[in-house]
Amino acid sequence: MEEQKNKNKQSLKKILSNNWFIIKLSFQTAPFFMIYMIFEAVKQRCLVFLEHTYGIKFVLEAAEYQKPFIVVVRFLLIVFAAWAISFIFSGIYQNRVSQKGLPKIQKRLKELMYERVKALDLECYDDPTYYNEFVLSLSEAEKSITRTHQIIEAFFGGVTTLITSGIFFLTTDSPSVLFVLGSFGLTFFFAQILNKVNYKNRIEKNPEERKRTYIHRVFYLNEYAKEIRLNPDMSERLYEEFDTTNDNLYLIEKSYAKKRTGLQFLVNYVTNDFISDVIYITYLVYRAAIMHAISYSSVVVLWNSSGSLKNSLRNISRIFPQISENSLYIEKIRNFLNYETKIISTKNLPMPNVPKTLEFKNVSFGYNKEDGNILHNVNLIIHPNQKIALVGYNGAGKTTLIKLIMRLYDPSEGEIRYNGINIKDYNVKEYRNMIGTIFQDFKIFAASVSDNVILDYMEDALKSKREKEIRHALTFSGFDYKLNSLPQGLSTELTTEFEEDGVDLSGGESQKLATARAFYKDARMVILDEPSSALDPIAEYQLNETMLQAAANKTVIFISHRLSTTRNADRILMLEHGQIIEEGTHEELLELKNKYAAMWKAQAGKYVDIE
Template identity: 45%
Template sequence: MKNKMKTTTAGTTANSKPRSTVLKNQIFLWKLCFKTCPLYMIYHLYDAFRYQGVIFLEHVLGIRYVLRCAEFHEPFSKALFYIGMILLMNILQIIPDGFFIYGWQFKYKPRLYRALKEQMFQKASKIDLYCYDDPAYYNDFVLSVSESEAAIDRFLELLNMTVQAITVLFTTGIFYLMTDPIGIAFVFVSFIMRFVVSKKLNKVNYANRVAVNPHMRKRDYVSRVFYLKDFAKELRLHPNTGTQLEEEFAQADDAIIAEHKKVAGKRIWLQFLKDYGVGDFLIDGLYITYLVYKAAVLHTVNYSDAVILFNRTGSLRGSMSRFADLGPKAHENSMFIDKIRAFLAYEPRLKDDEGNAVPEGAGELSLSHVSFKYSETGRTVLDDISLTVKPGEHIAIVGYNGAGKTTLIKLLMRLYDPTSGSISYHGQNVSTLCPREYHKRIGVVFQDYQMFGANLAENVVMDDMTKEEIEAKAPEITKALNSAGFEHKLQHLPDRLFTQVTTEFDKKGVDFSGGESQKVAISRAFYKNADILIMDEPSSALDPIAEYELNKAMETAAKGKTVFYISHRLSTTRDADRIIMLERGRIIEEGTHSELLARNGKYAEMWNAQAGKYN
């Protein structure tokens, strides 16, 4: 738990004290992008240089040459020849530019997105479940994933801005130094003022983005409820729920608008200063007066040079402005990259591939004074649980909602570690065992199981499989499905094991009923052939006959295995070797079905309430 709290603190204080410098964050993305698509990144830099280089040749040297020809009465053929050379150069550079804009961008940009997303998905599959229970960390997690592609886009834009700005400063700067050095002072003052304004504006924008993020998540959730088919029936049967959700959407929307309103005045004022107040007054107003005076009164500047100088102030101002924006934009992007890097740098407490080897075969599982709570300030969910389970023993865990049944199972699976106490398997503390190997020994059916957009075989094996691999393992997969009572449905599926589950990505796919889906989920545990089976409400979506068939199948499939049943339906648990009844996180009764009925306690009370269904 301490490790979790440290991680949360680091994540939430990233705004005030970034983990790394702005430069290091941009270098992080450069290395990722260059490693993924080196030629694309090289051309991206070249394209920015080429673009401004051609503009300088055409709009500065070219126009200046033509104007000088007119001003000093040079032959028209000289101007025509120069114009022709510029046109030819433009035609030649348009060809690779078209490939870059309309071809390579669409081909290579998705690869950059995928490279970062793959790292994030791999990390997401390894982070501790503690992280999902921490709202602050989860907010940062969602923000980093949602901003990953935008962070790359902003980085590429920053690269482009940097190269263009450097090119303009180098070419136009030399031109100014040779023609009118004092003009640079006007642009430089504008640059300093714009830099300060841009930094303040970007800081306001980032703070606003962070503030609206929780409200946007809520609004997005309501949106999903209205378009996902999972909720369609409930919304039609309970229209008031839809009305309430619409109100919550409106409240979230109002909260977003309120956050925007808080900074609207400051944003408008800063944006005005950035776009108009600084540049238009200093450059367009004062500098043109200065040039006219030098050309018309002092005669120290040619009219053609005066035109080019004033014309080019826009480009030089834009270049300076881009430099002024570079720092704040890089800082803004860096704050998002900080969250991405913090997420990628998170070290899980449970290292999948670290720890001792797990002894072969079913072993004794023991809990000694185990207590657990999800946060340091939260309530105790499990309190001083001690339990020893022999190899091959079938244990039923029962109790009313909130008793701690599912939490106990999560601890047994080592998805969490106890707040206090210890859990051992084969006489070794499970915290010393390799999690990946330990998890392989456990087959589980969660109460909130999920079906994935893959074929049936992959939904059983829970792995990506080729056609040849499915055909090779077909007997084992079919046996697992049959053991779970899916045999009749399997025989009537159009493509048998290759049938696509859900119609979301394949019109020929099949949407299974709740009971059918649960049977597929159960078949996963049978296919795994693990030493420990955990069934969390395994028959909740099954009819009585299917439940009876499942119980019979379990007797065969679970022979010699250690089995834990969690169920409110006591018909599933009454044949267990031992029944554990939990209440408020403590074991209040323990024994066989007949022993607990004889005690006439809480278990007997629960049984009698349901007995009419079984007698």
């Protein structure tokens, strides 16, 4: 908690800098909208002063000094015309300017954040603290823009009222200003404390709200539907977790309730209603009835105007606490946007044009220091166009090893070389682009079949030119049979996320489609993490044979728990506890009669050789 307090402390420079970040972004993206927004805030407050302060004074004085009625009518017509014109301007602002400008600003900030997400190191997702901050920054992006714009409107509206009503008060009864300033100072002080308490409350609730949102997703997402229906006891477990989460949220709210209630009482009653209403009205009556320093008309006008001035000063008094609170959220957004990617190129060297040797040299790696290393002193050489199989029990380090090859992470110790050069020296994008990868937990996107194969933005005209290559990749992966049955062929939308007539693929069909991505990319190195786990044995055999034929001039590294798929590999690497314990061809490892042979013996009865 003490650490959190320190994080919440901000200098005035930081507070202004963070809010200026959103203001600057808004003016750069939609300047006309921002200027119009300020104009609206000033215009509205000027008209309110004209009608409710100067207007009342004008009418009362006309009655008191028996001015001609036509003078009052003429003034009221002017006020009516001013409001009529104002409504026209406000309609343009609300229905056109705002509808165009605000989404542009929101879109711009999201684009900046999405670009940063693409460059975010995977290790950030392994850090729960950073991930919580990351999720919070994304969820607060639009809200931070809205809060900043509301602060701008409150500031310019408040300043306008302060100037117009302030001048009126000073010229009518200058001591009245002291009551306003007293209320302002106390409200400012207690409101700042209240906003800090509200922020701490929000931060403390954030992990519990994320958990509750997760449970909510489980009950409505399609991917969980079958499991929920087939495992009703899991629903009970989720209900229990949901109840616990809500109880925790209640306890958090309860822990802040007394402090927040007390502060709200001080802000809303003691510093505003009591001082402004009770004490001030007593003062005005005294000034008029006892001292005869002001007229009764002035009492009415000052009393009526004090509400407007009080609200204005109340809004102004809240601005600094609001920008302080807003700054805390914007700080998270800026920290996220300013994140410096660790997986970078040290020399930005271009990639060789032909496949080269990949070498692990004394490589060790762990996702975090607390859990220790997953891989230990791995030494490995993979020659161009070799077919390498990685086998081993769960947790042996197979997927971690290929993540290092793809440079999603960098080794904790040692180095990985390609063509004798540390892979850190190559251009990161070019290096990763030479690798075609299919993970076991691949995703099918809510897009067309062709888009799911290409996985890149492409104009429709160019996509049509690439149709032959797309179909070729789908044929190699065995998806052609399913493709022929789809209503719109390559243009068929997958999933029902956005399209009611979208097609949901089976597990095996999805895997074939995902595998087509590697064929389409025509990469020099193909990495496959359990590429056939959802396929039946015949389809698995056909896919592996096709894969080997298509990748004859490529380096292939694949992970498989089914040892029948490893038999045609040039080399098989058996991993255990993050180390390579056996290496050789299928026949060589069987002759060793060690752990690979034992694993093969356990599985051999499940497979039949296909000639």
